[in-house]
Amino acid sequence: xxxxxxxxxxxxxxxxxxxxxxxxxxxxxxxxxxxxxxxxxxxxxxxxxxxxxxxxxxxxxxxxxxxxxxxxxxxxxxxxxxxxxxxxxxxxxxxxxxxxxxxxxxxxxxxxxxxxxxxxxxxxxxxxxxxxxxxxxxxxxxxxxxxxxxxxxxxxxxxxxxxxxxxxxxxxxxxxxxxxxxxxxxxxxxxxxxxxxxxxxxxxxxxxxxxxxxxxxxxxxxxxxxxxxxxxxxxxxxxxxxxxxxxxxxxxxxxxxxxxxxxxxxxxxxxxxxxxxxxxxxxxxxxxxxxxxxxxxxxxxxxxxxxxxxxxxxxxxxxxxxxxxxxxxxxxxxxxxxxxxxxxxxxxxxxxxxxxxxxxxxxxxxxxxxxxxxxxxxxxxxxxxxxxxxxxxxxxxxxxxxxxxxxxxxxxxxxxxxxxxxxxxxxxxxxxxxxxxxxxxxxxxxxxxxxxxxxxxxxxxxxxxxxxxxxxxxxxxxxxxxxxxxxxxxxxxxxxxxxxxxxxxxxxxxxxxxxxxxxxxxxxxxxxxxxxxxxxxxxxxxxxxxxxxxxxxxxxxxxxxxxxxxxxxxxxxxxxxxxxxxxxxxxxxxxxxxxxxxxxxxxxxxxxxxxxxxxxxxxxxxxxxxxxxxxxxxxxxxxxxxxxxxxxxxxxxxxxxxxxxxxxxxxxxxxxxxxxxxxxxxxxxxx
Numbered sequence: 001x002x003x004x005x006x007x008x009x010x011x012x013x014x015x016x017x018x019x020x021x022x023x024x025x026x027x028x029x030x031x032x033x034x035x036x037x038x039x040x041x042x043x044x045x046x047x048x049x050x051x052x053x054x055x056x057x058x059x060x061x062x063x064x065x066x067x068x069x070x071x072x073x074x075x076x077x078x079x080x081x082x083x084x085x086x087x088x089x090x091x092x093x094x095x096x097x098x099x100x101x102x103x104x105x106x107x108x109x110x111x112x113x114x115x116x117x118x119x120x121x122x123x124x125x126x127x128x129x130x131x132x133x134x135x136x137x138x139x140x141x142x143x144x145x146x147x148x149x150x151x152x153x154x155x156x157x158x159x160x161x162x163x164x165x166x167x168x169x170x171x172x173x174x175x176x177x178x179x180x181x182x183x184x185x186x187x188x189x190x191x192x193x194x195x196x197x198x199x200x201x202x203x204x205x206x207x208x209x210x211x212x213x214x215x216x217x218x219x220x221x222x223x224x225x226x227x228x229x230x231x232x233x234x235x236x237x238x239x240x241x242x243x244x245x246x247x248x249x250x251x252x253x254x255x256x257x258x259x260x261x262x263x264x265x266x267x268x269x270x271x272x273x274x275x276x277x278x279x280x281x282x283x284x285x286x287x288x289x290x291x292x293x294x295x296x297x298x299x300x301x302x303x304x305x306x307x308x309x310x311x312x313x314x315x316x317x318x319x320x321x322x323x324x325x326x327x328x329x330x331x332x333x334x335x336x337x338x339x340x341x342x343x344x345x346x347x348x349x350x351x352x353x354x355x356x357x358x359x360x361x362x363x364x365x366x367x368x369x370x371x372x373x374x375x376x377x378x379x380x381x382x383x384x385x386x387x388x389x390x391x392x393x394x395x396x397x398x399x400x401x402x403x404x405x406x407x408x409x410x411x412x413x414x415x416x417x418x419x420x421x422x423x424x425x426x427x428x429x430x431x432x433x434x435x436x437x438x439x440x441x442x443x444x445x446x447x448x449x450x451x452x453x454x455x456x457x458x459x460x461x462x463x464x465x466x467x468x469x470x471x472x473x474x475x476x477x478x479x480x481x482x483x484x485x486x487x488x489x490x491x492x493x494x495x496x497x498x499x500x501x502x503x504x505x506x507x508x509x510x511x512x513x514x515x516x517x518x519x520x521x522x523x524x525x526x527x528x529x530x531x532x533x534x535x536x537x538x539x540x541x542x543x544x545x546x547x548x549x550x551x552x553x554x555x556x557x558x559x560x561x562x563x564x565x566x567x568x569x570x571x572x573x574x575x576x577x578x579x580x581x582x583x584x585x586x587x588x589x590x591x592x593x594x595x596x597x598x599x600x601x602x603x604x605x606x607x608x609x610x611x612x613x614x615x616x617x618x619x620x621x622x623x624x625x626x627x628x629x630x631x632x633x634x635x636x637x638x639x640x641x642x643x644x645x646x647x648x649x650x651x652x653x654x655x656x657x658x659x660x661x662x663x664x665x666x667x668x669x670x671x672x673x674x675x676x677x678x679x680x681x682x683x684x685x686x687x
Contacts, residue, residue, distance in 0.1 A: 015188050020181035027177035031169050038165045039124060046085075046158040050131040053080055053151055062135040064103055065093040065147030073103035081106045085157030091135075093147040100147070110154040117163060121155035124162070129155050192229065195221050199233060257331040259309055260316035268330025268338050272389040275328065275340050276382055286342055286382040287349040288389075290396035291319070291356070292404065293335035294374045303369070311371055314364045322355045338393065346381060346413070353377055357410045376404035377411035385414045431467060432477055433486055436493050440466045443497040445512070445664040447656040448629060451647045456668050458511035460547070460651065461498055462658045463490070482519045491520050495530055498544060499537035501661055508670050513545035513575060518552040522559060527566040541571030547598060549577045561592060568593040575629070579617070589624060597621050601632025604642070604652070615645045622646070 057076050064072035077089045088107045092100045113121070135147040199218045217240070220233045255267040263271060272288060279286045293315065300308040312335065319329055319337055328340040343349055356375060363370040378400030386392040395414040403412035435441050445459040465472040481487040491514075498512045520526050534541055546567060553560045553576070564574050575596035576589075603613055614630070621628045630642045633652030642650055659667070 015185065015193060019184045019188065020178070023177035023181040023184070024174065027173035028170075031173040034169045034173075035166050038169065039162060042158055042162040042165065043124065043128065045161070046125065046128050046153065047131075049085065050128070050151055050153055053083055053086065054131060054133040054149060057149065058133060058135065061091050061149045062137055062146055064091060065135045066137045068093050068101070068103065070103050077104040077106045080151060081108060085111075085153045086151060087154045088150075088152035090150040091147065092149075093135075094145055103147070111156055111160070113156040113160065117156050117159045120163060121159035125155040125158035128158060129153050195229060195233075199236070203236075260313055260331050262316055262320075262337075263328070263330035265330065265332045268328060268332070268340065269389050269393065271328040271330070272338075272340050272392065275342060276387070276389065276392075279342055279382060280387075284342055285344065285346075285384075286340065286392075287346075288380045288382070288392040288396045289339040289341065289349070289353065290378040290380075290393070290400040291337040291339065292376045292400050294376055294404070296335040296373060299371060299373070303371075307366055307369070307371075310366045311364055311373070314366065315360070315373070318359050319356060322359050323352060327352075338396075343381075349379055349381070353379065353411045374410060376400050378403055378414065379411065380414040432465070432480060432484070435465055435467070436489055441490065441493060442466060442471075443494070443501070443661055444658040445501075445661055446651060446658040447664070447668070448513075448649045448651045449655055451630075451643050451650055454650075454655075456510060457649050458513065458545075459664065461494055461512050461514045463494065464658075478517070482517050485519070487517050487519045488523060491517070492529060492533075495533050496537075499533055499539045502539045502543050503537050505665075505670055509543065510668075510670065511543045511545055511573070513547050513573070515547045515577065516552070518556075521548070521552065521563050522556060527563050527570075530567065530572075531570055542573070545573035545575055545596070547575045547577040550579065553592065565593045568595070589626075594626065596627045596629060598629045598631055599647075601652075604630050604632040604638055605634045611641055611645070614642065614647075618645050618647055 057080050060072065060076045063069070064076060073091045077091060080086060080089045086108075087110050088105070090105045091103045093103050095101055130150070130152050132148055132150045134145055135149055136143045136145050138144070203218070217237050218233045221229075255264060256262070257264045262268075272286075275286050278284075296308065296311070299311060312331075315335075316329075316331065316337070319339070323329055323339055323341070326342060330338050332338055339352075341349060341352065356377065360373065360375045363372045365371075378396045378398065380386060380392045380396040380399060382392060385395050399412045399414040403409060406412065442464040444462040444464055446462055447456055448458045448460060449455065450457045463474050463478075465477055478487070481490050494514055498514055502512060516526075531541075534544065546564075548560070548564070568574050573596060574592075574594045575598055576592075576594055577598045578600040579597045597617070599614065599617055603610070603617070618628050627648040629649040629651060630647045631651045633639050633642065633650045633654050635654060638652075639650060639654060656667075664670070
């Protein structure tokens with residue numbers, strides 16, 4: 001097996017083995033044909049050999065039989081018995097009374113032989129062992145029979161002669177096959193194996209990442225210009241040519257923005273690093289300028305991406321026209337650009353930045369449309385604001401956001417207080433990421449009551465975060481959770497807590513509503529995960545509701561419709577939260593799969609409080625067959641007005657503040673006080 005494995009790894013050895021095997025098979029086939037012919041020849045030779053012996057002895061034997069001369073007969077028999085292969089000789093004389101007389105007889109042992117010879121003798125030479133000839137004299141012109149002569153040949157004689165010929169044929173055939181195989185192997189090595197080996201060696205030496213820098217073409221031998229091997233080498237060269245073209249295109253794609261042709265993020269970052277290294281050697285300053293277009297998203301949303309792409313190309317050309325030859329510019333992605341400038345002082349930067357702002361102030365005419373945009377610009381300077389590319393780019397980005405937030409200016413230099421604020425934000429985000437793992441999140445519930453009877457109707461799930469010994473309200477960290485993507489993990493945790501609570505409340509039919517963010521609705525797997533969680537806990541979907549604000553819905557109305565439809569079809573209740581502060585459009589109210597409106601607290605207890613507005617919202621909901629929940633009920637007067645207007649449910653500090661689950665259960669008698677207290681202790685121990 002090891003030998004075969006070794007041979008199988010070499011086309012030359014495999015080729016030699018194949019050629020040798022073919023030559024041997026052909027040689028054996030020819031040997032079989034020659035053996036068949038040799039068998040016939042040997043049988044004929046054996047037959048003729050016996051007849052020759054009889055012919056040579058016939059005259060003397062006839063004389064001995066005619067004269068009844070025993071001595072002469074013995075001499076003749078002695079001479080014949082000595083011949084090769086003869087094992088018995090007899091001479092008989094015919095008497096006149098139709099009897100025969102044995103004049104002489106001699107025998108000798110049959111030659112020794114092996115099993116193969118015996119088998120061949122029995123199979124092919126047994127019928128040639130005995131030959132008899134009549135003895136006669138001529139008397140008065142007539143032939144007179146005087147006796148018989150019998151010669152017996154050993155069968156192994158012919159078999160041995162035949163096998164000797166066969167062995168000779170096989171030896172010669174195998175030698176010929178071996179010599180032919182060697183010749184064919186040498187020819188194949190010269191014509192096929194050697195060119196393939198040279199081509200493979202050249203390919204193995206190629207550097208796939210730098211083909212354009214080397215001579216990679218495989219030389220096609222003259223004998224193979226038009227045969228299959230030449231075709232293979234030619235196609236290989238074509239593939240290598242295409243690989244070089246693909247590498248060139250990939251390098252362009254990897255380093256260039258396909259839309260504007262500017263260096264992309266990777267290449268401009270490399271440019272920053274190179275410029276910083278040169279500046280450090282020459283003790284110079286370098287300005288990293290982060291440019292972000294204002295109102296670009298509205299262009300894409302209203303006029304389409306094609307117009308937006310054309311605007312980006314025009315902006316890129318405008319920026320190129322404003323910078324110096326020694327400066328570098330690249331597109332980071334979207335509507336963000338980066339300029340790298342070696343400078344002598346900050347004034348050099350300010351001059352270029354103002355030139356860019358002035359150029360961007362002019363409208364861009366695209367497809368007959370005058371588009372106005374502006375740029376927010378942040379600047380970080382080496383070495384004062386950082387000494388490596390990542391730090392400077394990040395700090396220029398921070399300065400850009402500062403400029404965007406400040407309407408009085410379009411550009412901003414980085415300052416240390418920006419970095420301190422960001423560092424604090426990063427630490428806060430890191431702590432929030434670990435909040436679930438450390439059991440720092442607390443599940444709170446605020447009760448909702450029926451408007452007519454003031455009986456407990458349900459509850460709204462709220463979050464609190466115990467961070468560094470103090471309770472952090474949701475409005476302090478939910479925005480960070482959404483921007484960082486942590487809202488998915490936190491949202492899933494809230495759903496699980498709600499399901500576990502409802503499981504414990506089985507038989508009480510008290511619902512829990514959970515707030516849903518835009519980031520969660522944008523997750524294609526959001527509805528599916530909720531359904532799986534509810535199934536796993538064995539909770540009725542009718543007891544779990546979801547509250548979505550109008551602004552959240554409108555971020556992607558089609559996606560919101562798809563997710564909410566799936567949830568409502570499964571049995572969950574859907575509520576529009578903070579109604580009245582967003583779009584308040586009847587078109588989406590009639591289109592979306594919703595069950596309930598929650599009137600924003602500003603209409604109940606805030607500056608926009610109006611009995612007429614409340615009555616109008618409630619009447620509209622009645623017409624749309626939607627239930628109404630009023631939140632922010634803080635006074636008895638507000639409660640009475642809402643009850644008089646027919647509001648279905650009320651929620652607010654007057655009726656009940658947000659509280660931990662254990663306190664909620666004890667207050668409303670959902671579970672026994674002792675059980676609730678023990679549950680609270682268990683939760684604390686877990687924490």
